[in-house]
Amino acid sequence: MENIKVPTIDQFYLPEWLTMELIASNIISFTPLFSYGTTILSIQKKKTSLGFSIDICATMLIAASLRICYYFIIPYEQALLRQSIVMIFIQLLLLRTSLKFRPREYDFDLLEQYDGNLKMDLVREYHEWDKKQGKFGMELLVLVQGILKSVLNRFINFFDSKYQRIGSFWQWNNELMYWKFLFRFTLTMSFLTWVFNDYLKFGEFLGTIGLFVESLLPLPQILLLKKLKHVQGFKLLLLVSWLGGDFTKIGYLIFGAKNISGIFLFFALFQMSLDFYIGYQYVYYKYYYIPEPQSVELYELRV
CATH class of the missing domain: 1.20.58 (Methane Monooxygenase Hydroxylase; Chain G, domain 1)
Structure with missing residues (x-):
């Protein structure tokens, strides 16, 4: 009997261009769309931004803008540049949504x-x-x-956010003030970057300040949760995405990135430590904290 050759399926191989480095870089670049996009949807659904600190928007918009200016003086990984561009886009949407549903408690006169x-x-x-x-x-x-x-x-x-700041910075009751500040800040930094484009020290200064500001991202949220003493309005998914982003970014900086200064890793680790503290706050205020009678009454009025 003549042998019949049965066709075999070749072993599946990933295309050469689809590397783990490429996958990790895209995860880093587009994670903000997921993490902050869910926060936008949550605020729109509840029609209030109570529990979310709009200082997060200021922190990320300033940090991402400085990182982009840094890139034009001292180029770094394009994945981190894409992340900065995506971050600015999603933070502008988040700021617009948060201001639209801003609760009365955040008015400057009441602070x-x-x-x-x-x-x-x-x-x-x-x-x-x-x-x-x-x-x-x-x-x-x-x-x-x-x-x-x-x-x-x-x-x-x-x-x-419970204290009044000098010049009511980022606590303005008029929404137009936020957009004016962002426009002036962007214009000023773009001009300085163009003027000092050949000065590496200036680029290093921008990069360090940008990374430092970004590492402080969790701080306003930590202080807000401490003030409210509850986690209503704060999305656990946002915290999970922060921590996931921390681990991904640190792993990428250690194993995949090239031409990256050590300050990127230092500030990434510092930011992750603050995110872990928010995790502690979330567990404590949700499961262990017993509010005082007056706090309970205020919370019921709020709801």
């Missing part, structure tokens, strides 16, 4: 005035140090600690 005065705090710390007797080294250490604590508190309170 608290910060009692602390940095100059007075520093003077007080100095007088306390001057009055103490003992070993000079130990007293000086206490003075430095007090000064650093005062400066840090002032810095953190700037990101706290």
